[in-house]
Amino acid sequence: AQSVTQLGSHVSVSEGALVLLRCNYSSSVPPYLFWYVQYPNQGLQLLLKYTSAATLVKGINGFEAEFKKSETSFHLTKPSAHMSDAAEYFCAVSGSGSARQLTFGSGTQLTVLP
């Protein structure tokens, strides 16, 4: 079985500051890991994914994440926050079932302060 823990349900950063959103996973098989972003009243948009290739993954909008097997982590970072980054961010792990359903974390609401 897979599970995802996101530390911090709310994170606030100043515009221009580093964004760090934490995600730890548990998986009995080599995981596929994802970060999704949800803007208000919208669906889930894929930011980036790790599928056992490079451990540092670059995504859209300047985000990146590093897979660390020893720490079972997949933290999301962005060097400089922009007001438009304010949204809810979900970490997810792909299951080992035939259809690879996603197991999501509880989400982190990112607020960007002017």
Place this chain on the structure above:
Amino acid sequence: EPEVTQTPSHQVTQMGQEVILRCVPISNHLYFYWYRQILGQKVEFLVSFYNNEISEESEIFDDQFSVERPDGSNFTLKIRSTKLEDSAMYFCASSVDRSSGEQYFGPGTRLTVT
């Protein structure tokens, strides 16, 4: 850019009524999914569908739920007798295959059961 679409965007129904939520996955995708997000909670997997049959289902997906691909484009989720606790945002997703695990989500249908 191809996208997953869902209709309606918002559905209000009375307890005990049947509802059908509709999705049009991306045209060359083969795997289809339903997830739900109760307000303030995690996104939860309901069911996956491949080759015209259910491939995985969660504990949430009980006898009240069913899925169907009635034609070559639509993918539906039916709730036979809605309960108050079925109130949630329902997301459809699709994936071209299972190797990447990459799923594309629709904007969701907000179901309100009164």
